[in-house]
Amino acid sequence: MTETVGPVGQAAGAQSAPGLALELEKISKSFGPVRANRDIDLAVEAGTIHGIIGENGAGKSTLMKILYGMQGADTGRMLIGGQAVDIRSSADAIAKGIGMVHQHFMLVPTFSVLENVMLGTEGGALLAEGRAATRKLLAEFAEHYGMKVDPDARVGDLPVGIRQRVEIIKALKGGAKILILDEPTGVLTPQETEGLFDILRVLKADGVTILLITHKLDEIMAITDRVSIMRRGEMVGHRDTKDTNPQELAELMVGRKVLLQVDHSPAEPKETRLSVSGLGARSQAGYKVLEDISFELRSGEILGVAGVSGNGQSELMEILSGMRPVGEGHFEVLGHRVDNRKPKDPAAMRDIGLGHIPEDRHHHGLILNFQVQENAILGYHNGEVAGAGLLMDRAKIYQHSKRLIEDFDVRNGRATVLAKHLSGGNQQKVVIAREVDAEPKVLIVGQPTRGVDVGAIEFIHKQLIALRDRGCAVLLISVELEEIMSLSDRIIVMNAGRLVGEVARGQADENELGLMMGGGRARPKVPAAQAAASGGESHV
Amino acid sequence: MNDLAFQLLLALDASIRLAAPLMLCAMAGIFSERSGIVDISLEGKLLASAFVAAAVTAATGSVWVGLGAAMLSSMMLSVVHGFATITHRGDQVVSGLAINMLATGFTIVVGHAVFARGGQTPALTDNQRFGPITLPFADQLNAVPVLGPIYKELLSGHSLLVYMALIAVPMTAFVLYRSRFGLRLRAVGEVPEAVDTAGISVFWLRYRALMFGGLLCGIAGAYLSTASGAGFVREMSAGKGYIALAAVIFGNWQPFRALGACFMFGFLEAMTARLEGVDFPVVGVLPTQLMQALPYLLTVLLLAGFIGRPTPPAAIGQPYVK
Numbered sequence: 001m002t003e004t005v006g007p008v009g010q011a012a013g014a015q016s017a018p019g020l021a022l023e024l025e026k027i028s029k030s031f032g033p034v035r036a037n038r039d040i041d042l043a044v045e046a047g048t049i050h051g052i053i054g055e056n057g058a059g060k061s062t063l064m065k066i067l068y069g070m071q072g073a074d075t076g077r078m079l080i081g082g083q084a085v086d087i088r089s090s091a092d093a094i095a096k097g098i099g100m101v102h103q104h105f106m107l108v109p110t111f112s113v114l115e116n117v118m119l120g121t122e123g124g125a126l127l128a129e130g131r132a133a134t135r136k137l138l139a140e141f142a143e144h145y146g147m148k149v150d151p152d153a154r155v156g157d158l159p160v161g162i163r164q165r166v167e168i169i170k171a172l173k174g175g176a177k178i179l180i181l182d183e184p185t186g187v188l189t190p191q192e193t194e195g196l197f198d199i200l201r202v203l204k205a206d207g208v209t210i211l212l213i214t215h216k217l218d219e220i221m222a223i224t225d226r227v228s229i230m231r232r233g234e235m236v237g238h239r240d241t242k243d244t245n246p247q248e249l250a251e252l253m254v255g256r257k258v259l260l261q262v263d264h265s266p267a268e269p270k271e272t273r274l275s276v277s278g279l280g281a282r283s284q285a286g287y288k289v290l291e292d293i294s295f296e297l298r299s300g301e302i303l304g305v306a307g308v309s310g311n312g313q314s315e316l317m318e319i320l321s322g323m324r325p326v327g328e329g330h331f332e333v334l335g336h337r338v339d340n341r342k343p344k345d346p347a348a349m350r351d352i353g354l355g356h357i358p359e360d361r362h363h364h365g366l367i368l369n370f371q372v373q374e375n376a377i378l379g380y381h382n383g384e385v386a387g388a389g390l391l392m393d394r395a396k397i398y399q400h401s402k403r404l405i406e407d408f409d410v411r412n413g414r415a416t417v418l419a420k421h422l423s424g425g426n427q428q429k430v431v432i433a434r435e436v437d438a439e440p441k442v443l444i445v446g447q448p449t450r451g452v453d454v455g456a457i458e459f460i461h462k463q464l465i466a467l468r469d470r471g472c473a474v475l476l477i478s479v480e481l482e483e484i485m486s487l488s489d490r491i492i493v494m495n496a497g498r499l500v501g502e503v504a505r506g507q508a509d510e511n512e513l514g515l516m517m518g519g520g521r522a523r524p525k526v527p528a529a530q531a532a533a534s535g536g537e538s539h540v
Numbered sequence: 541m542n543d544l545a546f547q548l549l550l551a552l553d554a555s556i557r558l559a560a561p562l563m564l565c566a567m568a569g570i571f572s573e574r575s576g577i578v579d580i581s582l583e584g585k586l587l588a589s590a591f592v593a594a595a596v597t598a599a600t601g602s603v604w605v606g607l608g609a610a611m612l613s614s615m616m617l618s619v620v621h622g623f624a625t626i627t628h629r630g631d632q633v634v635s636g637l638a639i640n641m642l643a644t645g646f647t648i649v650v651g652h653a654v655f656a657r658g659g660q661t662p663a664l665t666d667n668q669r670f671g672p673i674t675l676p677f678a679d680q681l682n683a684v685p686v687l688g689p690i691y692k693e694l695l696s697g698h699s700l701l702v703y704m705a706l707i708a709v710p711m712t713a714f715v716l717y718r719s720r721f722g723l724r725l726r727a728v729g730e731v732p733e734a735v736d737t738a739g740i741s742v743f744w745l746r747y748r749a750l751m752f753g754g755l756l757c758g759i760a761g762a763y764l765s766t767a768s769g770a771g772f773v774r775e776m777s778a779g780k781g782y783i784a785l786a787a788v789i790f791g792n793w794q795p796f797r798a799l800g801a802c803f804m805f806g807f808l809e810a811m812t813a814r815l816e817g818v819d820f821p822v823v824g825v826l827p828t829q830l831m832q833a834l835p836y837l838l839t840v841l842l843l844a845g846f847i848g849r850p851t852p853p854a855a856i857g858q859p860y861v862k
Contacts, residue, residue, distance in 0.1 A: 070737070070862060091739030106734040108727045110854075119727055120738030122720040130720070170738075 027076030054230030055453030099171030109156030278329030304488030359446030425456030559806025565784030583781025589761025611758030618754030629859030729853035
């Protein structure tokens with residue numbers, strides 16, 4: 001009768017009375033003076049997909065860490081299946097049937113898939129038996145859920161989508177009844193995301209309760225049954241997904257009206273300011289990371305570079321901004337030719353009018369232990385803003401940074417506060433203020449809204465479009481396809497270090513772009529799920 | 541000609557003896573470093589346990605009690621290292637250095653105070669040492685050409701602790717690659733978060749790795765003072781702990797490759813003794829100091845890039861914070 005029992009063993013679960021799988025009552029957690037979670041109440045029905053949405057720093061991750069036993073709550077009660085439980089460690093959580101797929105994968109890259117999956121459930125002091133059992137388990141997962149993975153592949157060699165599959169198997173292997181996914185789609189192509197959702201639907205049908213944490217509204221709308229919204233450490237609302245819409249959710253998250261789409265007037269491109277021809281580069285280990293990249297960027301347009309993280313965009317950005325020497329080929333920026341015999345460093349680039357907003361604000365954009373006012377002149381510290389003399393003009397720097405803080409709406413931003421004490425969104429605003437205020441003729445922007453909340457995203461997007469309208473040539477590199485599509489006038493797509501396509505604004509279709517990002521040709525009308533299932537494997 | 545072969549055999553035999561403490565320390569280093577804890581305190585543990593082995597043997601008359609005490613003392617130092625670096629997340633190199641300095645000072649001060657022999661322990665008699673063991677039929681088989689002498693001179697006639705060192709290598713490999721403890725150990729040195737979220741204690745795992753290493757170091761110390769020597773001489777470890785650490789790195793944190801590196805260092809040391817005063821063509825007599833410096837020079841040269849890029853455990857040196 002229960003012939004189709006999956007590895008999770010929940011076949012009967014879906015039919016049983018839909019009780020509550022998980023309840024939280026008045027959960028609170030403080031870190032020093034910061035109250036990360038305040039009186040959180042949450043009720044999750046068994047066998048549903050429940051979304052938790054909120055901005056960065058709203059307390060979602062803290063809440064999940066409490067659920068998974070990685071952090072203890074200060075006060076409050078947790079019930080699983082109606083029974084009060086005390087979860088003090090990940091081992092407790094696992095024992096209570098909670099599995100978690102972490103935002104940063106908890107995988108050992110040098111291990112095989114098999115070794116990663118068996119870690120923690122080896123089934124004896126020696127590995128031989130556990131290996132055989134785990135191999136069987138992987139085969140069951142492949143058969144029942146279509147989650148195919150080569151057990152002997154080295155995890156470090158697998159594409160991200162497959163690695164995530166390994167994480168899911170790990171989370172479910174002990175028969176977890178509740179699966180938590182923390183921002184699972186951040187690193188996936190749209191097709192891989194659709195593939196993930198297909199798996200989640202099968203799990204749901206099997207009676208698994210799924211908690212999906214995300215900041216992407218369209219994902220909440222696409223897959224969840226119910227959604228809870230967090231803001232500043234508090235639960236501000238619960239909605240049935242069918243009774244809500246993205247606009248309402250965004251307003252609940254931010255606490256005010258937000259524009260999800262910025263106004264984007266048609267571009268008026270003028271003269272070419274950056275022309276790249278035949279650019280190539282190799283990694284330290286000697287692999288080709290960039291190959292034969294050619295494109296042009298003109299004044300008054302935003303050119304978006306789409307691609308899954310790690311397909312050469314970072315290297316392209318580093319070369320164009322002067323952080324990395326040119327390997328092969330050359331580029332011409334504002335009348336200056338740059339190749340490996342005539343390199344230019346970022347300072348020289350800034351001098352001729354090419355600014356850049358680095359992808360990683362913590363490592364390249366800011367000095368976290370410096371004050372905001374010092375960060376506000378970084379890279380321009382020899383110029384007019386800092387007094388231009390031998391000594392720095394402190395008063396002038398202070399005034400300059402105060403103006404930037406006001407103009408760019410850096411919240412809680414006093415000029416003398418350390419950069420590390422600002423939230424992610426405000427840190428990013430400092431970097432953007434610095435570069436935009438210098439009025440560059442060409443601006444290279446990397447991941448401008450990574451880890452930035454919805455309210456700040458809106459602001460940053462407006463700034464970039466305003467800059468374009470003042471005649472700047474903007475190259476926008478982002479892994480957020482939505483961002484690329486809403487800001488760019490033209491879009492180029494990168495895969496495995498090469499340019500695989502160019503699309504004009506308006507002709508860009510998320511599916512088609514996703515396929516190009518995954519390395520496939522742009523094929524018309526392939527059902528997304530099917531493409532993901534086959535596309536996911538073809539990377540290997 | 542035959543004589544040359546015999547000389548080579550003797551040199552190899554000496555290299556095994558000289559490599560034995562290196563092997564034990566290198567395996568100790570692999571346990572510790574594979575779990576993510578830098579262990580430069582191999583040197584200090586080696587020295588301290590050499591002292592304890594000789595002192596306890598001299599006091600009790602039993603070399604076995606001495607060995608046990610040596611292993612215990614070395615494990616205790618490992619726990620100290622763990623307390624500083626795992627529990628309190630201190631800097632692993634600084635903690636290791638502190639243990640090395642502690643061991644140097646402790647052995648001298650206590651040696652003076654207890655035995656009043658200028659830092660040495662009383663000379664041990666033959667039955668208070670691990671003597672050579674003649675493997676079965678070694679003498680009878682000596683007549684067999686080639687294999688006979690190899691069996692007798694090279695394999696037979698070492699002390700029990702040398703055989704323990706030789707067994708420690710495959711045992712380490714077995715534990716690392718075939719046991720649950722080894723799988724978790726390798727994982728915790730690469731991605732401790734993965735171990736933690738799998739419901740396994742990172743702290744306890746690392747403590748156990750360190751203690752296992754301490755145990756092996758203790759055997760190495762006992763070897764120095766109760767098998768290879770007959771009593772403790774101040775600073776008798778003479779950098780062997782560091783050389784073992786170099787062997788771990790040469791061996792890319794893999795037991796058998798580290799064994800190869802230990803043999804190489806052992807062989808170099810054996811040759812140093814043998815080539816002293818030998819008149820080479822063209823260059824003449826090489827100064828002893830140069831020969832003695834050779835292992836260290838080689839270490840520097842090899843580490844400077846002749847052996848390819850080593851890939852240390854990814855999480856090595858970083859304290860684990862949840």
